[in-house]
Amino acid sequence: MPLLDIKNLTLEIETANGWVKALDKINLSMEANEVRALVGESGSGKSLVVKSIVGAINEGWQLTADRMNWRGQDLLGLNQSKRRNVVKDEIAVIFQNPVSSLDPTASLGEQLEETIPDFLIGRGWFWQRRQRRKQLVTRQLQKVGIKNHDLCLKSFPHQIPDDICQKFMIAMALVSEPKLLIADDPTRGMETTTKGQILKLLARLNQTKGLSILFVSHDLLAISSMAQTMTVLYCGQTVEAGRLKKLRKRPLHPYTKALLDSAPSFSKDLLPKSDLSALPGTIPTLQHLPTGCRLGPRCPRAQKECVKIPSMRRIHEHHYSCHFPLHRPIR
Amino acid sequence: MTYYLLRRLNLLIFTLLVLCLASFYLAFLFPGDELTNLSGVRFSTESERLQSFEYYQFDQGAFLQFIRYLELLWQGEWGISFASNEPLLQEISTFLPASIELSAYALILSLLIGIPLGFIAGLNHNKLTDYTIFSVSLLGYSVPVFWLALLFIIVFALQLGWFPISGRLSLLYDIPHQTGFIILDILRSDLADKGEAIKDAMLHMLLPTLSISIVTSTIILRITRRSVIEVMSQEYIKAAYTRGLNHSQVIFRHGIRNAILPIMPQLALQFTTLLTNAMIVETIFSWPGIGNWLIQAIYQGDYPAIRAGMLAVAGLVVIFTVSIDIMHKLIDPKRLNRQRVKI
Ligand SMILES: Nc1ncnc2c1ncn2[C@@H]1O[C@H](COP(=O)(O)OP(=O)(O)O)[C@@H](O)[C@H]1O
Ligand code: SF4
Ligand SMILES: [Mg+2]
Numbered sequence: 001m002p003l004l005d006i007k008n009l010t011l012e013i014e015t016a017n018g019w020v021k022a023l024d025k026i027n028l029s030m031e032a033n034e035v036r037a038l039v040g041e042s043g044s045g046k047s048l049v050v051k052s053i054v055g056a057i058n059e060g061w062q063l064t065a066d067r068m069n070w071r072g073q074d075l076l077g078l079n080q081s082k083r084r085n086v087v088k089d090e091i092a093v094i095f096q097n098p099v100s101s102l103d104p105t106a107s108l109g110e111q112l113e114e115t116i117p118d119f120l121i122g123r124g125w126f127w128q129r130r131q132r133r134k135q136l137v138t139r140q141l142q143k144v145g146i147k148n149h150d151l152c153l154k155s156f157p158h159q160i161p162d163d164i165c166q167k168f169m170i171a172m173a174l175v176s177e178p179k180l181l182i183a184d185d186p187t188r189g190m191e192t193t194t195k196g197q198i199l200k201l202l203a204r205l206n207q208t209k210g211l212s213i214l215f216v217s218h219d220l221l222a223i224s225s226m227a228q229t230m231t232v233l234y235c236g237q238t239v240e241a242g243r244l245k246k247l248r249k250r251p252l253h254p255y256t257k258a259l260l261d262s263a264p265s266f267s268k269d270l271l272p273k274s275d276l277s278a279l280p281g282t283i284p285t286l287q288h289l290p291t292g293c294r295l296g297p298r299c300p301r302a303q304k305e306c307v308k309i310p311s312m313r314r315i316h317e318h319h320y321s322c323h324f325p326l327h328r329p330i331r
Numbered sequence: 332m333t334y335y336l337l338r339r340l341n342l343l344i345f346t347l348l349v350l351c352l353a354s355f356y357l358a359f360l361f362p363g364d365e366l367t368n369l370s371g372v373r374f375s376t377e378s379e380r381l382q383s384f385e386y387y388q389f390d391q392g393a394f395l396q397f398i399r400y401l402e403l404l405w406q407g408e409w410g411i412s413f414a415s416n417e418p419l420l421q422e423i424s425t426f427l428p429a430s431i432e433l434s435a436y437a438l439i440l441s442l443l444i445g446i447p448l449g450f451i452a453g454l455n456h457n458k459l460t461d462y463t464i465f466s467v468s469l470l471g472y473s474v475p476v477f478w479l480a481l482l483f484i485i486v487f488a489l490q491l492g493w494f495p496i497s498g499r500l501s502l503l504y505d506i507p508h509q510t511g512f513i514i515l516d517i518l519r520s521d522l523a524d525k526g527e528a529i530k531d532a533m534l535h536m537l538l539p540t541l542s543i544s545i546v547t548s549t550i551i552l553r554i555t556r557r558s559v560i561e562v563m564s565q566e567y568i569k570a571a572y573t574r575g576l577n578h579s580q581v582i583f584r585h586g587i588r589n590a591i592l593p594i595m596p597q598l599a600l601q602f603t604t605l606l607t608n609a610m611i612v613e614t615i616f617s618w619p620g621i622g623n624w625l626i627q628a629i630y631q632g633d634y635p636a637i638r639a640g641m642l643a644v645a646g647l648v649v650i651f652t653v654s655i656d657i658m659h660k661l662i663d664p665k666r667l668n669r670q671r672v673k674i
Contacts, residue, residue: 054573092574117575
C-alpha cells in the first residue's frame, strides 16, 4: 500500500478572469522509504501541489480529486482542519521560502518548542516537561548540524542566515518523527557547500530512518543525487512520472526531453523563470492557459488532437500523458 | 537611530514654534488692542499701557517681539483671563486635565470594545458575523458625536434617571484640586467615604465617555479587523496549522501579537481624535474641561484665553503625536532584532 496516493487532483482558484484550474488532474504517489522528485519550471504549480497535500491552500479554493489517500485513509471529504489533524504528526512540510513560514515576532526556540507533540513530552510536572522540551529541542538542532543552538533558539527568523534557517526548518519538520517529509525547494539559492550539507542530511534521514521524501526542486543535479523516482509537472498538469533512471535515459514526453536537454549533463541548475533552451516561448500564466495539453503552443510535436487533454498512459511503472510520445513516430 | 530622533525632535520644535507664532499673530487679528490681547490686562491709564509696552518689547522690531513672547511663554506668563482675571496657565492646568482624563478613559473603553470586536470580525472574515459587526460599526461611525451625547442624556439621564445629567461630581463632595484628574484627586483627598465619591465620579463620567467612545471604537475595530485579516492570510499562519497547532493556539500564539504590534501607534493616535470629540461633548455635559472653557471664552470674547487655550491644546496634540511615533520606533521588535547573528 502506498503511503500517499493521489489521483486526478484538481485545484481551481479564482483569478481576475474567473475560476481557473491551477492544478489539472495531478497524479502522485509515494511509497514508504521513497525519495521522489517533483520537477517543473517555476510557475508549474509545484508549490500548489505541496500546499494541497498538507491543507494550506487559501480558503475558498476548490480542491477535488478522484482519490486522495494517506496510508489507506481517505482524506477527501474531510475539511482542511480535519485533514491536517490526520496528517499532522505523519507528514511534515518545509514550505518554499522558509523565513516567511516562521512567525517574525516569535523566537525560533518558541516556535520549535510548540511543534513538539505532547506524546513525546510524556507526563510529569510542568518543570519536568519544560526540561524535557528543552532537551528535545537542543537534540533536534544537533541532529541537523546546528552547533550554536542556544544562540539559534534565542534568535528571530530574520536574524539567521538562510542556510541555517533551512536546517532549522528541517529540524522543526522532523520533531514529530514524520513518515513523509515534503521539502519545497530546500536548496534554492544556496551555495554548493551548504547545498551539499542539506542534501546529505536529507539522504541520511532517508537511509537511516526510512523517511520518505517528496523533494520539490528545479535543481536536476541535486535531484539525481537524491531521488529514485520523479514526477514532472508542467503548468499544473502531470506530464510524466516514473523511475528517475528510466526517465533520464528515455523520456517519453516532449516536455521531459526539453527539460533534460536544457541541462544535458544534469549539471546545470535550472534558473527560475529562465527559458528552456530546447523549447520556444515561456510557461503560460494562469490567465492564458491553452486548452487541452497545456504544452501545445510550445510543443514541437503538437498536432490537432492536442487540443484534447491527453489521458495518462502507462508502460510498466512509467506514466506519461501525451498524444504523440517520443517513442512513437509522428504520422 | 540618533538621526531619526534628531529629525523627529526637529519637527517637534519647528511645529511648536509655528504654533506659537500663530498664537502670537492671533493677538493682532483679534479685535481690540494687541497688548491687551496678549497680556489680558485692560489698561485704564496710559502709563500702565506704556509699562506693558516695554515689558512685551513692543518698542522693538516684530522678530524681537516674538522672541520676547516665547520667553514669556516659557516662563509661564501666558497672560490673564478677561473673565476671571486669573493667570491663564493656571486656568488651563485646571481644565485641561479634565479633558485628558475624559479622553484617556474613552480611549481605554474604545480599545476594550474595538479590539475584541475587530478580532472577531477579522477571524470570521467574509462570514455573517463579520458582515454584521462591520455594518453595525458603519452605523456607529456615521453618528454625530453631539447628537449621540444628547440622545444619551435624554434616554439615560432624563427618562431613565440612571445617570446624572451633567458635571463631573456631585456637589456633595468637595474635592481639593491637586492633579486635576478626579479619581486621583479623590484618592488623595482626606474624604471619609472615598468609595462613594469614586462611584459618583464614575457615574458622571460614563455617559460622556461612552458618547465619544462609540466613534473611536468603530475606528479601532476597523483598524484591528484589517490587520487581523492581513495577518491571518500570511504564510506563517498556514504553516503553523500544518505543524499541528489548532485554531486557538495559532490565534493566541501567533495571530494576536502580529496583528496588534503594527497598529499600536495608530491606536494610540486615536487619543487626539478623542480629545477633539471630548471638547465637543464637554459643552453638552457641562464637563469642566478645556473644550467647555474655550467655548465660554469665545462667548465672552475672552481673547487672551482663546489664544492660550488654542496653543495649549494644539501643543499637547503635537507633543503626544511625536512621542508616540518615537516610542513606537524605540520598542519596535523588528528594529530591535534586526541585527543578524552568526551561527
Ligand atoms: N495565492 C495565489 N493566488 C493566485 N495564484 C497563485 C497563488 N499561488 C500560486 N499561484 C499561481 O499558481 C501557479 C503555480 O504556482 P506555484 O505552485 O508557486 O509554482 P512553482 O512552485 O512550481 O514555482 C502560478 O502561475 C502562480 O501564479
Ligand atoms: S499531447 Fe501534443 S502538445 Fe502535448 S506534449 Fe504531447 S504532442 Fe505535445
Ligand atoms: Mg514553488
